[in-house]
Every structure is written in C-alpha cells, then in structure tokens.
Amino acid sequence: MIEKDGVHGVLLHHRTADGKPPVTFAIAAQQTADVHVSECPYFLISGSSDAFTARDMWHAIKEHGSFDHLDSITTSACSERGSSIGAAVAASVTLSPQATHNVTFSLAWACPEVKFPCGKIYHRRYTKFYGTDGDAAASLVHDAIMDHGSWESQIEDWQRPILQDKRLPEWYKITLFNELYYLNAGGTIWTDGSPPIQSLASIEGRKFSLDMLNGDFENLTGIISQNNTAVDILDRMASILEKIHAPIASNSAIGTSLLQGDENIGQFLYLEGIEYYMWNTYDVHFYSSFSLIMLFPRLELSIQRDFAAAVMMHDPEKIQLLHDGKWASRKVLGAVPHDLGLYDPWFKVNAYTLYNTDRWKDLNPKFVLQVYRDTVATGDKSFAQAVWPSVYMAMAYMDQFDKDKDGMIENEGFPDQTYDVWSVTGVSAYSGGLWVAALQAASAMAREVGDKSSEELFWNKYQKAKSVYEKLWNGSYFNYDNSGGKTSSSIQADQLAGQWYAKACGLMPIVDKEKAQSALERVFSFNVLKFKDGKRGAVNGMRPDGTVDMSAMQSREIWPGVTYSIAAAMIQEGMVETGLRTAQGIYDAAWSQEGLGYSFQTPEAWNNDDQYRSLCYMRPLAIWAMQWAISPPKLHKEPWTGTSEDALIKHQASFSRVAKLLKLPEEEHSKSFLRVIYEITCSRLRS
Numbered sequence: 001m002i003e004k005d006g007v008h009g010v011l012l013h014h015r016t017a018d019g020k021p022p023v024t025f026a027i028a029a030q031q032t033a034d035v036h037v038s039e040c041p042y043f044l045i046s047g048s049s050d051a052f053t054a055r056d057m058w059h060a061i062k063e064h065g066s067f068d069h070l071d072s073i074t075t076s077a078c079s080e081r082g083s084s085i086g087a088a089v090a091a092s093v094t095l096s097p098q099a100t101h102n103v104t105f106s107l108a109w110a111c112p113e114v115k116f117p118c119g120k121i122y123h124r125r126y127t128k129f130y131g132t133d134g135d136a137a138a139s140l141v142h143d144a145i146m147d148h149g150s151w152e153s154q155i156e157d158w159q160r161p162i163l164q165d166k167r168l169p170e171w172y173k174i175t176l177f178n179e180l181y182y183l184n185a186g187g188t189i190w191t192d193g194s195p196p197i198q199s200l201a202s203i204e205g206r207k208f209s210l211d212m213l214n215g216d217f218e219n220l221t222g223i224i225s226q227n228n229t230a231v232d233i234l235d236r237m238a239s240i241l242e243k244i245h246a247p248i249a250s251n252s253a254i255g256t257s258l259l260q261g262d263e264n265i266g267q268f269l270y271l272e273g274i275e276y277y278m279w280n281t282y283d284v285h286f287y288s289s290f291s292l293i294m295l296f297p298r299l300e301l302s303i304q305r306d307f308a309a310a311v312m313m314h315d316p317e318k319i320q321l322l323h324d325g326k327w328a329s330r331k332v333l334g335a336v337p338h339d340l341g342l343y344d345p346w347f348k349v350n351a352y353t354l355y356n357t358d359r360w361k362d363l364n365p366k367f368v369l370q371v372y373r374d375t376v377a378t379g380d381k382s383f384a385q386a387v388w389p390s391v392y393m394a395m396a397y398m399d400q401f402d403k404d405k406d407g408m409i410e411n412e413g414f415p416d417q418t419y420d421v422w423s424v425t426g427v428s429a430y431s432g433g434l435w436v437a438a439l440q441a442a443s444a445m446a447r448e449v450g451d452k453s454s455e456e457l458f459w460n461k462y463q464k465a466k467s468v469y470e471k472l473w474n475g476s477y478f479n480y481d482n483s484g485g486k487t488s489s490s491i492q493a494d495q496l497a498g499q500w501y502a503k504a505c506g507l508m509p510i511v512d513k514e515k516a517q518s519a520l521e522r523v524f525s526f527n528v529l530k531f532k533d534g535k536r537g538a539v540n541g542m543r544p545d546g547t548v549d550m551s552a553m554q555s556r557e558i559w560p561g562v563t564y565s566i567a568a569a570m571i572q573e574g575m576v577e578t579g580l581r582t583a584q585g586i587y588d589a590a591w592s593q594e595g596l597g598y599s600f601q602t603p604e605a606w607n608n609d610d611q612y613r614s615l616c617y618m619r620p621l622a623i624w625a626m627q628w629a630i631s632p633p634k635l636h637k638e639p640w641t642g643t644s645e646d647a648l649i650k651h652q653a654s655f656s657r658v659a660k661l662l663k664l665p666e667e668e669h670s671k672s673f674l675r676v677i678y679e680i681t682c683s684r685l686r687s
Contacts, residue, residue, distance in 0.1 A: 001138040006030050007145050008037040009106075010087040011137060021113035021121070024134035026141040029091040029105045038067040040088040047083020057088055066092050106144040110137035113197070114189055118344035120196040125266040128192050168630070169580060171587045178591065179623045180291060181600045185616060187271035189279075190299075193264040195254070229392045229446075229454050230654030234661075253310035253337070253346045263382070267306060268299045269345055273604060273617040278339035278351045281618065282307060283418035286366040287561045288621035290504075290628050297378050304371050305383070308390035310337050310349055311367070319353050323414075328356040334397030334662040336363040354420060358664065361401060361409055361431040362417040364394040365438035365498075372441040373505045375448055379636030388449045392658075395442050395458065398435070399659035407464030409435045411481065415552075419494075419540070422552040425483035429472055433498025436465045436510045444507060447638045453651040460648060466510060477519040478511075480541070490549045493527040493538040494562050495519060500569035504628060506635040516573050523566060524575075528582050531608070537563035537585040539608070548608060557605040560586045561619025568625035576630075583626060590620075 001009045009028025016022055031037040043057040052070075060067055067090055079085040091103045112132045114122045123132055130136035163173055254267070272281035280303060292300035314333035321328055331337050331350050335358040342351035350357060357363060368391050375384040401409040409431065411417070411424040417431050424431070439462035446454035472478040480490040496519055502510050509516065526542040528534045537558040541549030549555040563586050570579030589606065590598035596610055604614035 001026060001028065001135075001141075003031075004142055005146060006032060006037075007142045008039060009089055009138070009141055010039045010041045011135065012085070012087050013134060019115070021111055021115050022134055023109055023111040024137040025107070025109045026137035027087060027089050027105070027107050028138075028141045028145060029089050029103065030145050031091075034093055034101060035103055036066065036092045038090050038092070040067045040070060040090070043086055043088065044079075045084045045086050047080060049080060049083055054086065061090060066090050104145050104148070106141045106148070108137050108140035108144055110134050110140060112136065114191060116344060117342075118348070120344060120347075122191040122196055123194060125190040125192050128266075162627070169584070171584060171592070172580060172626075175583075175587050175591055176623055176627060178600065179602060179620050180295075182288075182602075182616065182618060182621055183270065183291065185274075185600070186618060187269075187274065189269040191267045191269075193266040193302075229389065229451050230396075230651065230658050233389060233393050233396070233658050253306045253313060253340055253349055263298075265298050265302060267346070268302055269340065270618065272339065273614045275614045276604075276617075277342050279341060279345045280306070281339045281352070282336060283338065283360070283362055283366060284561070284617075284619045286362075286370060286418075287565050287625070288618045289370055291621040291624040293374055293377050294624050294628060294633070297374070300374055301378065301380065301383050304367075304374055304387060306340060306346060307336060307367055308371070308387035310340065310346075311335070311390040311394050313337075313349065315349070317348075319350070321356055322354045326356075328358065332358050332662075332664065334393045336367040336394055338363065355414065355416065359401075359412065360416045361398075361411055361428075362434050364398050365431075365434040367391070367394050368438040368445070369434070369441050369501045369505065372445045372448075372507075373501070375445065376506055376635040376637045377633055381448065384445065384448045388445060388451070391442060391445055392454060393662070395438070396655055396658040397662045399656070400663040406468050407461050408432060408468035413483075419552075419554045422541070422554040424481050425485065426481050427468060427472060428481040429478040429492055429495035430497055432465075432469050432472065433478070433496060433510060434501070435498070436462065436469050437498035437502040437505075437507065439465055440502060440507050440510070441505060444505075444637070444640075447640070453648075456648050457651045457655055469510065473511075473515060477522040478515075487541070487543075487549055487551045487555070489544055490551075490555070491522055491526050491542045491544065493523050493540050493542075493566055495523070496569050497565070500565060500572065500625075503572045504568070504625065506637055513573065516569075517575065520566070520570050520573060520575060520578070524570070524578050524582060528585065531558070534581065535585050535588045536606070536610075537589065538566050538582060554605070557607050557613070558585075558589075559605050559619065560590060560602050561604070561617070561622040564620065564622040565625050568622070568629040571626060571629035579626065579629075583623070586620075 001011050007028050007030050009026055012025040014023045014025065029035070029037045040057050040060070042052060044051045044053045060070060067088070089105065091105065093101050093103060095101060110130070112124055112127045112134065114124060126140075127136070130139050159177060162168065162176065269279040272278045272284055285303070289300060289303075292303070310331070311334060313331055315330040317330045318327040319330050320326070330348070337349040338352040338357035338360070339350060340346055341349045371387050371391060374380075398409055401412075403410050408427050410426050411428050411431055413423060413425040415421050415423050417424065419430070439458050443455050443458035443462060446452070446458060472482060474489065477491055478495045479488055480492050480495070481488050496511070496516060499510050499516055502508065523538060526546060527538040527540075530542065530546050531539045531548065537560060539548055539556065539558050540562065541551070541555030543549055564583055567579035567583035570576075570582060586602075589595045589610075590602050596606065596612070598612065598615070601615045602617060602620040603612040604617040604619060606612045
C-alpha cells in the first residue's frame with residue numbers, strides 16, 4: 001500500500017466465489033525516527049506450491065529482524081486455486097537496557113458491499129466517507145493508526161462520569177458497558193441509506209390488495225370536510241388500493257423515504273440473536289432500544305422510520321404458520337411487523353412464522369411508545385411529523401382487538417405477544433398495560449404534531465382503558481389475566497411494562513405509586529428472592545404460593561433483559577436498592593467469575609436448572625433502561641393543556657372508519673386434535 005504519514009503496510013485482496021462481495025484486508029505499522037517498518041506482501045499458508053512459505057517468513061525475521069532482505073519476485077504472487085496466502089508487517093526498534101518503546105500496528109478490512117440472499121446489494125455506511133473501492137482498507141488502517149489515541153480518549157470521556165459515579169456499585173458499571181458488546185457482535189449491518197445497487201426497475205414488485213368487505217372507500221363524504229388525521233390515513237389507504245402493481249419502493253420498509261434534507265444516516269440492522277435469525281425483532285427492540293436512543297439516537301430514529309414505513313406496507317403473500325400449519329398474509333396494512341425480515345430486509349418483512357404476528361397485541365403499542373419516547377428524547381419534530389400517520393394507523397388497527405368496546409384490548413388465548421409460548425386470555429397485565437400506556441403516548445404524540453382532535457380522542461380512550469386495567473388489581477399485584485384460568489393469578493415479573501415505559505417517556509403513570517410499589521415488591525419477594533436466593537434474576541412467572549409457574553417454558557425462565565427492565569421500573573418508583581439487587585442476579589449468573597460463564601454472550605434465558613436458551617441475544621441491552629432511570633435525560637415535551645369534548649364524537653366516527661377498514665377477516669376456528677385425526681383417517685380410507 002502507498003506510504004502516508006509514515007504508515008507502511010500490505011493489502012490482501014480477497015475475491016470471493018459465488019458472487020459474494022469482495023473484501024480487502026490491510027495490516028500496517030507506523031514508521032518513525034526510532035521505528036523501522038518492513039513488509040512481507042506474500043507467504044503461503046496452505047496448498048501445494050514451491051512458493052515462499054510461512055516457515056520462510058519466520059526464518060527471515062529470525063535471521064534479519066526485518067523483511068528488508070526478501071526477494072520481491074519471490075514474495076509478490078497471487079494465490080493459486082486451492083491455496084491460501086498471508087502477509088506480514090514487521091516493526092523494528094533498537095532499545096537500551098531497561099528501555100521501553102510503543103509500536104503501533106493496525107488491522108482493518110474493507111468490505112463495501114452487503115449482499116442478502118435475495119440478491120440485493122447495498123453499500124455499507126463507511127463508504128460515504130471512504131468510497132466503495134476495496135482499497136479503502138488502506139485509508140481505514142491509516143486513520144486507525146493516526147487517530148486511535150483520540151478515539152480512546154473520547155471513549156474514556158464518555159465512560160468517566162458513570163465510572164466515577166459513587167452511587168453505582170462496581171458490578172453495575174462493568175455490566176452496563178460490557179452488555180454493549182451486542183451492538184457489534186449481533187450481526188450488525190449499517191448501510192449508506194441508499195436503495196439497493198441494482199436498478200429498482202429490475203426487481204419484481206408486489207401486488208397490493210385489501211379486504212374490501214370491511215368497508216368502502218366511496219362513501220367518505222361524511223368526513224372529508226373534517227381535515228383531520230383520519231382523512232389523511234383514508235387517502236393513503238385509497239392510494240394503496242389504486243396501485244394494483246405498485247413500484248417496489250412503495251411496498252417496503254425503507255424509512256429513508258420519510259427523511260428530509262441530510263437527515264439520512266443510513267439504515268441499521270441487528271439480529272434478534274445469533275440463534276434467532278431475524279433483523280430488528282421489534283418486540284425485543286422495545287427493551288434493547290434504550291441503548292441506542294441514549295448512545296446513538298439518530299440510528300434509533302432510523303430504525304423507527306423503517307418500522308413506520310412498514311406499518312404502511314401490505315404484503316398479501318401467503319406464509320405457512322408453524323404452530324398450526326395454516327396460511328396467513330405476510331404482513332397486513334396497519335400491523336407493526338415482528339421483524340424487518342431476513343433474506344430481503346425492508347422488502348419482505350416478518351421472517352418469524354411461528355404465529356401470525358398481525359394478531360399480536362404488543363407490537364403496535366410498543367411502536368407508539370417507542371416513537372413517542374424517541375420524539376421527546378431528541379426533540380425532533382420532523383421525525384414526529386413523519387411517523388405520526390403510522391402511529392395513528394397502528395392505533396386504529398388495534399381497535400379490532402377491543403371485542404367488548406370497553407376501551408381495552410383482549411388477548412386471544414394464544415401466545416400473542418413477546419412471551420410467544422406462554423398463552424394469555426382476555427385483559428392481561430402485560431399487553432393491557434402496554435395498551436393503556438400507548439393510548440396516553442398517542443395522545444401526547446398528537447399534541448407534539450398539533451393534532452388536537454386526535455389528542456382528545458386518544459386521551460378519552462386512555463381514561464376508559466385505564467379504568468378497565470385497574471380491575472386486574474388483586475390487592476397486592478396485577479393478575480396475569482382476567483380469564484379465571486388456573487394461572488390467571490400468577491405473578492408476572494413483567495406485569496408493569498406499561499407503567500415502566502410511560503414513566504420513562506415522561507407520561508403520567510398508568511397506575512398509582514402505591515400499587516406500582518406493591519406489585520414490584522411482590523415481584524422482588526417472589527420472582528427474585530424465592531428463586532435461587534435472588535442470584536439468578538427474576539423468574540418470569542410465580543404462583544401466589546411461592547412456587548414457579550410451570551405452565552409454559554417461558555413462565556419458568558429468567559430473561560436477563562426483562563430483569564433489567566424490571567430493575568429500571570423499580571428505580572423509577574424510588575426502589576433503587578431493590579432494583580439494583582434484582583439486576584445483580586444477572587451479573588452473578590452471567591458475568592461474575594462464580595457464574596455460568598455467559599460473559600459477552602448473555603443469553604435470552606436460563607431456567608431453574610441453569611440451562612440457557614439462545615446465547616448472544618438482543619434483549620439484555622435493556623440494562624441501559626436502568627441508566628435512563630438512574631440519570632433521566634431531559635425530555636422535550638409540549639405541555640399538556642387539558643382536553644375538551646367538542647370534536648370528540650366527530651373524530652371518533654373518522655377513527656372508527658379507519659379501524660373498520662383495517663380489521664382482519666374472521667379466522668376459522670381451529671380444528672380439534674380428534675377432528676384432525678378423523679380427517680386424516682378418512683382421507684387415507686378414500687385413497
């Protein structure tokens with residue numbers, strides 16, 4: 001590579017097979033008045049050849065202390081098929097007895113393209129600054145050598161206030177920063193924000209369709225004159241229906257279409273876990289997103305824009321569900337997707353197929369809560385304006401799950417939320433609390449964008465839902481659900497997720513302080529202390545008699561990320577020592593020398609036998625929610641001025657029209673096991 005500022009090195013160009021993107025490695029050292037740098041650009045690592053070998057390379061260093069004596073012809077060849085090569089850099093320095101000297105080496109690589117299995121290719125974010133040529137590795141390694149001291153200093157400046165905070169125990173400081181490993185190790189991809197390199201015209205578009213039985217678009221005269229968000233949403237829906245074969249860009253979760261000016265900092269993907277291959281799994285990002293909004297807020301806004309765009313997607317492609325073999329649309333209009341896909345992210349969302357997540361009860365509320373939190377955390381009004389239509393549509397979509405029209409959504413008797421093998425029926429502490437908080441967040445979001453009628457609409461719905469939610473209170477905590485089933489009275493560790501997020505967003509609490517503290521004390525006493533003496537975190541479900549809820553795999557698991565979020569909720573309620581003690585169980589299990597050995601691979605879960613599930617998982621980044629609670633950021637909110645009932649009835653009619661159009665078709669009742677056996681037997685007899 002070309003010498004610059006004394007930086008000498010070697011480039012290794014790796015041309016991959018099968019059309020995969022190329023990669024170039026660079027290794028270099030800096031030559032100074034005291035340090036001499038020499039290079040070995042080629043040596044054979046494996047393969048049958050008479051070329052200069054690794055053994056020869058080490059012999060040269062042993063004999064001469066540098067590579068200056070190498071024959072340039074011998075060491076300047078390309079690798080042959082079936083062989084692999086390496087390169088080396090040597091830095092030589094003469095030292096007096098007892099003297100020391102620092103020598104700076106650096107390794108970097110340039111892989112400018114990201115190619116997904118669908119064939120689409122994107123440029124990585126760094127190419128905005130270093131170009132798309134593989135030789136950018138030379139510039140990267142040069143800048144690392146020249147600037148690493150400044151980078152390290154800035155990292156220390158960032159960490160110092162927390163490390164010197166005497167309120168915080170040492171284990172917490174260690175774990176807080178170490179859990180950030182996942183932002184790098186979680187399969188992270190950061191693109192330059194441009195569309196795929198291929199021409200969009202060459203990519204087949206998808207066909208849009210909606211079930212028109214739920215309503216009609218022709219009879220809108222009764223609400224067109226109202227000039228409110230519902231009309232805008234209806235116009236968008238009508239536009240979608242007109243595009244029978246829409247361009248690909250209009251049916252994708254590319255949130256950069258919502259950007260203005262130079263706000264585009266690219267698109268960001270990270271895996272749910274190294275065993276669960278889905279990009280930006282949203283029900284989990286709900287927990288881990290505190291790390292991004294606190295440390296990389298513009299990346300967090302980018303993710304939320306992508307999901308806002310995804311809310312407006314409708315993809316009728318049928319996918320088969322794993323749990324019952326039925327077929328469902330990949331993603332319907334108004335539903336927040338479970339994830340942004342895998343093989344073709346942003347264009348083909350929902351790689352998750354265990355259940356139909358269009359019927360999940362937590363995704364849409366989590367979207368509304370997150371975008372409101374991100375709005376007030378950043379003060380970015382242009383972001384709020386861009387995502388507001390998606391917020392409104394996401395809330396309208398959920399109206400269909402309020403079966404009895406009391407303002408509260410009901411779970412449908414299957415695992416229709418992030419605890420996806422733990423069934424729940426009726427009004428529930430987890431999903432119900434998220435819904436109550438989301439209604440308040442939607443009202444506050446409307447206030448941020450100046451939509452007074454929507455602010456009043458959602459505030460009215462919030463008050464109704466809140467009164468229903470309070471019926472889950474049993475005097476000590478909130479029941480798991482109101483179905484009256486065997487586990488309805490279970491103590492769910494995550495029962496106050498809605499309260500936690502509402503307070504984190506600067507909203508009014510959805511339950512009063514006494515109830516919140518009582519519920520969290522019960523979680524601490526039962527889910528934490530009655531499980532391995534509090535040294536493993538909070539088990540998800542406990543029975544009132546002090547035994548673990550064994551009704552499902554996930555009810556008897558400890559989820560580190562959820563434990564961190566519960567600790568954050570405790571801290572917000574003034575229970576600081578209780579919160580830290582709860583979270584310390586995760587440190588004891590995952591990070592301490594006496595623990596289970598999960599350092600830098602914190603799993604999604606472990607059980608009472610200390611058996612883990614899904615190493616290297618996204619959710620434990622939720623420890624940054626604890627830091628948010630310990631040192632709350634300044635929030636940029638519009639002041640609440642109260643509401644009136646004047647336009648509420650008219651706007652309710654508009655909202656109901658949108659909700660009706662978004663309603664899913666009625667599902668067939670699931671066949672019983674005996675019915676399935678009967679039909680299989682009959683078909684065999686007929687054959």
